[in-house]
Amino acid sequence: MEILRISRDVYGREVLQGISLDLFWVFLAAGIAFVCVHALYRWLFAPKR
Amino acid sequence: MNSTTTAGAPERASSRIERHALIDRLFHWITAATVLVLLATAFLPTFGVQFAWVTPHWIAGLVLIAAILFHVVRAPFAQSLRSMWIGARDIRDLLAIARFNLRLTGEPPPKPGKYSLAQKLIHHLFALVLLTAAVTGGLMMVRMDTPWWRRNPYWLADSTWGVIYVLHGLAALLLVTMIIAHVYFALRPEKLLFTRSMIRGWITREEYERHHDPERWRVSE
Numbered sequence: 001m002e003i004l005r006i007s008r009d010v011y012g013r014e015v016l017q018g019i020s021l022d023l024f025w026v027f028l029a030a031g032i033a034f035v036c037v038h039a040l041y042r043w044l045f046a047p048k049r
Numbered sequence: 050m051n052s053t054t055t056a057g058a059p060e061r062a063s064s065r066i067e068r069h070a071l072i073d074r075l076f077h078w079i080t081a082a083t084v085l086v087l088l089a090t091a092f093l094p095t096f097g098v099q100f101a102w103v104t105p106h107w108i109a110g111l112v113l114i115a116a117i118l119f120h121v122v123r124a125p126f127a128q129s130l131r132s133m134w135i136g137a138r139d140i141r142d143l144l145a146i147a148r149f150n151l152r153l154t155g156e157p158p159p160k161p162g163k164y165s166l167a168q169k170l171i172h173h174l175f176a177l178v179l180l181t182a183a184v185t186g187g188l189m190m191v192r193m194d195t196p197w198w199r200r201n202p203y204w205l206a207d208s209t210w211g212v213i214y215v216l217h218g219l220a221a222l223l224l225v226t227m228i229i230a231h232v233y234f235a236l237r238p239e240k241l242l243f244t245r246s247m248i249r250g251w252i253t254r255e256e257y258e259r260h261h262d263p264e265r266w267r268v269s270e
Contacts, residue, residue, distance in 0.1 A: 019215050023222055
């Protein structure tokens, strides 16, 4: 999976086009993973107040 | 400062404490709506949902920039900056929370003032990411035709535009993760009072006494 989108200009030089939008799924998964881990922790392990 | 009891019948006035003024709630929900429109118009076309996304994207962006400017100008005068400041006491709270959650002590951590350390951190993180998205988005508008100016793609060097695009995209991706976490905490049963206060403006006096240290968040009787 690429992190940056890079193209070449008419002179053959690399031009930064932006961040790879394939990373959307990585950030989405990170959010869902955080929610799952926190919910499980609070449900199973966190001390009761 | 908006930490006053709400007006109304005497019994209501004594049992409800205003946590968010109407203008602050409007700012929150306008920001939320514009960010959702911006994310939808940014990402849906990349998933094959084709529509004319550019115009709603930049219009939502301008509304977001206006909302942020309004908040940046208003907040220092109308709200208590101290309530959002992260100080040494917050660090001590963090250590107490860690000790309690690691079961190193049975003593519950101290109650926060108006905002907990977690709430301050998520506010500051949203501020950083939204400002990045707004500034880079504003610069990117130079490259498109609007009712006010003609596009100028040569205003900055290609390499500079590349960095701006990367920062704009990174801010958008971070917002995806942050919104998931923000909505999750807003929907947790023990946090619903804060969600209600962002909708209706108030918490009850019982909730205030249970969740806040009156010395750190003083409200009128």
